Amino acid sequence: MGKKRDFKTTLEHWKFKYKLSILNEKTLEEVLRIRLSRLTVFIYGSLALVVVFFLMSALILFSPLKYYLPGFSDYSLRSELSHNMAKVDSLSSLLQKQTLQLQTTKNLIAGTLSADSIPKQKDISVEKYRELVEKKSDREQQFIENFQKNIVSNTITPTVANNAAKQNFAVPLAGTxxxxxxxxxxxxxxxxxxxxxxxxxxxxxxxxxxxxxxxxxxxxxxxxxxxxxxxxxxxxxxxxxxxxxxxxxxxxxxxxxxxxxxxxxxxxxxxxxxxxxxxxxxx
Structure with a gap:
């Protein structure tokens, strides 16, 4: 009986409302009035925390911030990172060329560089350009020839399981x-x-x-x-x-x-x- 009375007393204590009034300093007129209890503050505060939690979760999941979470990165992210690194290298090379071109133009305007001293780029056909681009260096050609010879000379015939109970799988690295x-x-x-x-x-x-x-x-x-x-x-x-x-x-x-x-x-x-x-x- 005493515990029930204590719980009722505590609940009434939490429900007891307090009045907060904001007065005008000059006229003493009441500008704002707020009536709150401890229970109301607790409920509204809990709801506010829940709303903030869901908003922060949505912000993280639907923004690039999720990539900073441990274990979230996957193989596609790594491939995208490699692709972006290649693009950065290409942009850096292009920026260097444009900077050099701009500096050459400034020198021409200032008269410190003669136009005759700049090597002219000869016009070439598309076929010739494709031939130059696709032409392999001696080192690349030697690597391809050695690789093809190794494929022919090595025992590439896959070693297959002889046991009938096993699957027909070959060994991925022959002779090892x-x-x-x-x-x-x-x-x-x-x-x-x-x-x-x-x-x-x-x-x-x-x-x-x-x-x-x-x-x-x-x-x-x-x-x-x-x-x-x-x-x-x-x-x-x-x-x-x-x-x-x-x-x-x-x-x-x-x-x-x-x-x-x-x-x-x-x-x-x-x-x-x-x-x-x-x-x-x-x-």
Whole structure:
């Protein structure tokens, strides 16, 4: 009985209204009158906090501020960042050329530079310009020839699982050793060796080719029966998203440096990562 009376007394205390009056200093006339209780202030204050919370949440979710939240960035954001960095480099080069052109024009106007001393640009045809642009340097031509020779000379024929119970998956890096990689040893397989060409383990469609923060590529390929193969730590990619690949197609290559010359390979089935050793023969 006493607790019920105390609760009633407390509630009446919270409901007790106070009057706030604002008077004119000269005429003593009441300008504003406010009647509030503790309970009313608490309710209105709580509603105001809820409204501010939803407004701040909407401001963060529907503005670029969301990219500063931990864990919000994705692969598309990284690709967009790389694209924007390339655009910044192009704009910087263009700005330097325009600055040089402006300085040359100022010198011509001031008379400190002769127009005859400026080399004139010869007019060339579109075909000639395309030929000059598409012409490969000796270093690029040598790299292409060596790469084609390596593809022909290396054993590119994919190693397929001989066990009938396993899926018909090839080894992504021919002629290399493999080691378990991951916390439990079965999350992925780390391939190392002298070969650099990374092969598609089965026919499928390239889902995406993402550039990571460490300037390395990750390739995702969708295969039949819900399988997805993942190739990480690639230094170059030769396929684009949406491309169709067959078993043994070269999709990219790993770095030539010893500390970076390895491939991290994963297999997923129906959004679950499985042990790659269960679907292919790994020596």
């Amino acid at each position: 050793a493999a080691a378990s990689y991951g916390e439990k040893g079965d999350n992925a397989v780390k391939f190392t060796g002298n070969n650099r060409e990374v092969l598609a383990v089965a026919k499928g469609i390239v889902m995406s080719t993402d550039l990571t923060v460490g300037n390395r590529y990750t390739v995702y390929i969708q295969h039949p029966d819900g399988y997805v193969s993942v190739y990480k730590n690639l230094s170059a990619v030769f396929k684009q998203a949406g491309s169709t690949v067959s078993t043994g197609d070269v999709i990219g290559q790993i770095d030539a440096e010893n500390d970076k010359q390895y491939l991290i390979f994963e297999i997923w089935q129906n959004s679950i990562r499985i042990d790659p050793r269960t679907v292919m023969d790994i020596k």
